[in-house]
Amino acid sequence: MPNNTEYNTHLITLDNDYEIKKELANIKVDAKSIDLLVQKMSFLHLKLENVDTRAANTIKQYMGTIGGEVAISYDAYNFTEHTTDMIISGSKSDFRILIKKIAGGKNGLAEIAKEIARNIEAKITAIDINGKVLDFNKTCYIMGVVPFTTDMVTEDPERIEIMNKIEQLVEGNAAMIDICGEELYAKSIIANIPENITEYLSALVKDIRDRFPNIITTIDTTRAEVASACIDAGIDMINMILPLRYCESLVRVAARKKCPVALICNPQNISSQPKPFTAIPDAIREIQSNISYAIGLGIDRKNIIIDPGIGFGKNDDDNFLMMKQLTSFKYFNRPLLVGLSRKSFLRSALKGKLDHSLVSTIITNTIAIINGANIVRVHSQEEAKVMKILINATAKGEGDE
Numbered sequence: 001m002p003n004n005t006e007y008n009t010h011l012i013t014l015d016n017d018y019e020i021k022k023e024l025a026n027i028k029v030d031a032k033s034i035d036l037l038v039q040k041m042s043f044l045h046l047k048l049e050n051v052d053t054r055a056a057n058t059i060k061q062y063m064g065t066i067g068g069e070v071a072i073s074y075d076a077y078n079f080t081e082h083t084t085d086m087i088i089s090g091s092k093s094d095f096r097i098l099i100k101k102i103a104g105g106k107n108g109l110a111e112i113a114k115e116i117a118r119n120i121e122a123k124i125t126a127i128d129i130n131g132k133v134l135d136f137n138k139t140c141y142i143m144g145v146v147p148f149t150t151d152m153v154t155e156d157p158e159r160i161e162i163m164n165k166i167e168q169l170v171e172g173n174a175a176m177i178d179i180c181g182e183e184l185y186a187k188s189i190i191a192n193i194p195e196n197i198t199e200y201l202s203a204l205v206k207d208i209r210d211r212f213p214n215i216i217t218t219i220d221t222t223r224a225e226v227a228s229a230c231i232d233a234g235i236d237m238i239n240m241i242l243p244l245r246y247c248e249s250l251v252r253v254a255a256r257k258k259c260p261v262a263l264i265c266n267p268q269n270i271s272s273q274p275k276p277f278t279a280i281p282d283a284i285r286e287i288q289s290n291i292s293y294a295i296g297l298g299i300d301r302k303n304i305i306i307d308p309g310i311g312f313g314k315n316d317d318d319n320f321l322m323m324k325q326l327t328s329f330k331y332f333n334r335p336l337l338v339g340l341s342r343k344s345f346l347r348s349a350l351k352g353k354l355d356h357s358l359v360s361t362i363i364t365n366t367i368a369i370i371n372g373a374n375i376v377r378v379h380s381q382e383e384a385k386v387m388k389i390l391i392n393a394t395a396k397g398e399g400d401e
Contacts, residue, residue: 014041020038020041024038048086050084051085057077058105062098062102066101068090068094069089070088071087095120099113099117118333119330119331122333123333129260134374134375136335136374139391140375141175141375142175143337144176145178145341145378148201166208166215172381174384175216176216176237176375177218178220179220198225198229216237217235218235227254236259237259237261239262255294255299259303260305261294262305262337263294265286280328283309283322287332288332305375306335308329308336308338310322326371329372335374336375337375338373338376338377339376339377340365340377341377341379346361362383365378365390366390
């Protein structure tokens with residue numbers, strides 16, 4: 001029997017709320033019904049670890065009656081082991097009903113209800129950095145990277161080059177400028193650091209502030225004295241590029257001066273040989289540990305940005321898995337910073353067939369934005385310009401005219 005083409009029947013992919021709303025609008029659904037339909041059409045998969053077997057079976061029973069699905073281990077299903085990892089699948093509406101059913105339960109059910117709610121309701125709205133507001137409901141923001149070397153401390157032409165580089169990135173629509181270089185890390189990493197590096201950086205930060213007053217400035221450093229001087233000079237945020245346990249003095253400086261920080265999941269924090277499908281849980285545990293550590297030393301939670309550390313010491317499969325599963329990190333309700341520009345694992349994936357770092361960076365950054373990145377790091381004006389066009393197109397659901 002031939003297909004009836006009258007109905008133009010075809011499958012569509014709806015991976016997030018934005019795509020669902022767009023398709024509902026396309027078929028002219030009543031605007032008052034859209035939010036309710038989104039809850040029913042947003043299908044989620046939630047993974048939990050080390051759940052009490054009794055609680056897991058209770059959740060499985062409830063979700064079966066609601067219309068969702070639960071997968072647990074064979075031994076847990078037969079009550080021959082005490083705990084199990086599990087995957088719960090269902091619509092947002094299903095999860096909300098489940099939360100109500102288990103909220104007062106025993107064997108960890110009440111705590112699980114809270115964890116589920118934190119995940120499905122997670123939404124980053126905005127962050128205020130020194131009076132400059134980044135509204136993530138409206139757009140994703142671009143962070144332009146400006147390399148720093150010791151030569152720039154003594155060579156005036158190099159300083160001019162820095163300012164020109166920043167100007168190019170700003171013209172490319174970068175909302176943030178990140179100063180980075182090995183000289184800004186721990187003293188043990190590099191020898192012959194100029195004595196006046198702190199004074200130079202302070203002057204540089206002031207120059208940037210004067211020339212680009214609306215730009216958010218950040219600095220990659222693990223050195224407390226560098227961070228302190230730069231914050232006093234007007235730097236807006238500190239990027240942590242090492243595990244926090246190695247940067248306690250720096251964290252205390254940021255806490256005392258109420259400076260926002262970006263916390264990275266560094267390769268030294270996870271297994272030296274990460275296995276596929278464990279990178280996400282490992283990274284989530286490490287980020288949670290870092291957040292708790294930072295808050296314990298006085299950092300305000302609202303001043304924390306998260307960087308999952310894609311490309312830092314993980315194998316290629318895990319890097320791509322983390323890029324695909326960025327929504328996992330929304331659990332923390334903090335802005336998500338992703339750095340994919342010029343990462344070596346992208347070149348590795350091309351296996352020498354192509355050498356277009358710009359193309360691979362733009363493609364992967366676009367994927368990251370669609371999957372939930374709030375800030376993306378780029379190295380060039382060209383990257384910044386193209387990414388802004390794609391960010392706008394993604395937000396509108398249409399190409400740039």
